[in-house]
Amino acid sequence: MEKDLFSPQPGYEAEFWKRYRVMKAMLSHLHQQEMLLSGLKREQAIPESARDMAIRAVEGEISANRKVFHDFLVNFINYGAQGLHRMDVDIGFALISGVLAENRHCSLHVEGFAHTLPPDIGTILMERLVDMAGGNDGSLSDRIIEVYKKIEGHYDIISGGDLGRCSLSLTEELFPCRCYHVRIRFPARILLEEDFIRLQGL
Incomplete structure (x- = not known):
């Protein structure tokens, strides 16, 4: 009997849900960074120059992490489609x-x-x-x-x-x-x- 080439291979489901958990962790981290950025923008207790420097640093991290997440999301959706999720x-x-x-x-x-x-x-x-x-x-x-x-x-x-x-x-x-x-x-x-x-x- 020929193997169904379109059926998920053994371990596919475990890998899918593993990637799902990674996606949730990435989204949680991005949310935490957004909350940190929002807090920095409201902060009045530190010098303006130091605050602006911190804001730029966090904004740079968020931008870089979003690009990584976008790539991961596309791959995750493509992987999920293979198993008809x-x-x-x-x-x-x-x-x-x-x-x-x-x-x-x-x-x-x-x-x-x-x-x-x-x-x-x-x-x-x-x-x-x-x-x-x-x-x-x-x-x-x-x-x-x-x-x-x-x-x-x-x-x-x-x-x-x-x-x-x-x-x-x-x-x-x-x-x-x-x-x-x-x-x-x-x-x-x-x-x-x-x-x-x-x-x-x-």
Whole structure:
């Protein structure tokens, strides 16, 4: 009997969850660095020059660590796809007066467990989505819906008709100013699509 070349090899599951724990540790470390940076910016008890020097040092560490995390995340998602693990990413943002205004959140869901990702990943995702919805025909919200439908159809085919992998929520707010609150969820493999996003350039 021939070995199924598409089945995970022995030890795959153990390695997958090992990488998952590493990802959580990396996210925790990044969060701690962000908290340290926030505290330094509010600190008034140390000289301004020393504080500014410390802030620049921490910002440099955060930038370097984010690049390492981005590379790890892409590899982790790719590895998870080999074993058919359910991994999704969801982003939330606001459109004010038809213009991209604010990145609200970006999360990675691994087998039902949600983890907040660094904000720059969500920013790139939403900016790329808005860019794909470009053009002058109709409102930006309508064009985002059209882009979503195309991406949803693409992943419905890949996932064998699993319609639960993609979702879109678009809520209109009229006061104090007209805006749309958008929340979109896609399979995490969208982060591997070269025509959609390039994390390596961050």
